[in-house]
Amino acid sequence: MIPAQTRFAHTTAVVLLITSIGYSNAFTASGQVSLQSRNAGTRIAYQTALPLPKPWSATHKSGPETALFISWPGNNDKASEQEGKRDTAQSQLKLSGETAEVSLSSFFSDVTRTESIEDFVAPISDVLDDTTGGWALSYANLEPETESTPIGISFLATNIAYGLAGSLLVAQGNTFLGALTELACIASFGYHYSQLKFGQEGSRIVRLALLVDYFFALSAIAVGSVQLIFAHSIPPEIFVSGAAAIVSLGLCWVWEEGITYIFLHSLWHLFSAYTGYMIGSTQ
Structure with missing residues (x-):
């Protein structure tokens, strides 16, 4: 077993590797940071304020190279996340009967703290939730499809219809509607990508992406x-x-999960894109 003093030295010399995924780095939050020494299986938690989006976790690995890895826990990491929550009462590093106070805040002193986008749009989200009982920003569960399965990829590809319609409208001189359609294409792709990637586990990210999609659509x-x-x-x-298009979208709220939703919402993409193009072409 590595001595406590050595581990403490490793910890104070930790190297940070921050992995940015999707919309994740748009969120800031104060909360627990869970560290785990894999060699000895010792798990420790720090009570500190860090610009980490929940439910990010931090893992400390001791060995020839020492690093603190910041990563987004996927669906397979639920057990680890729950384990970290059970350790949140600890605020000190305790090894071999000795106690060493550890603070990671200094490592983040140069990190620019930006206002959370989620906090910025929170009033809008609250109004929608209160008005609709949470329905407006709810979203379909598309499991077991993901952003990398053939069906998931095909679903995302239907957003190309908006991009094509927007490009044609711009080429025809209807720049305003064409540009908005292009932006709607990007927003729709971002929402459905996060919907497929994070599912119900990433509700904060998906809800924000859905709000952006609403705005441009x-x-x-x-x-x-x-x-x-x-x-x-x-x-x-x-x-x-x-x-x-309207019928297809309406049926999406009848069948709100799985392959049926994906099929119906794909029809909404195709029919609405064609309708938008036809309207823009009448000018």
Whole structure:
């Protein structure tokens, strides 16, 4: 077993490796940081304020090289996360009967603390939650599909329809609606990517991505609706594709999980993108 003094020296000389994943680094939070010495199986926790997005965890590895790894726990790390929570009463490093006070805050002194995006949009989220009883920012559970399964990839690929529609509209001179459609494409892809990647475990990230998706989607719909009102002529297929899009989206709230939701929401992407393009082309 490595002596306590050696471990303490290793800890004070720790090297930080921060892994940024998706939207994760947009969040800041004060909370517990759990460290684990893998060699001796000793688990310790620090009560400190660090710019770590929950539920990030920190793992300390002693050996020839010492490092503190900051990482996002995936679905397979639930047990480790729960174990860390059980250790949150500890605030000191205790080894071989000796106690050494350890603080990691100094290692983060140069880290720029930015206001949490989630805190910034919290009032909007609260209004939506209060008004709809939490329904507006709820989202479908797509397990077992992920962002890397064939079905998940195919689902994400349907967002290309928005990108194509937006590009064509810009090329035709309808720059405003085209640009909004392009932004809606990016927002929709980001939301569904986080939905597939994090599932119910990453509700904070997915809810934020959904809120961003709402903003750009509703903006594009609003502009498209105004342009439709002032259109010189309205092709009948706009109403057919528009109705198909609305029905597909509505059914997504009937079948809210799995492959059925993915199929129906893919139809929403395709029909709504085509409808938006047809409306923009009437100008």
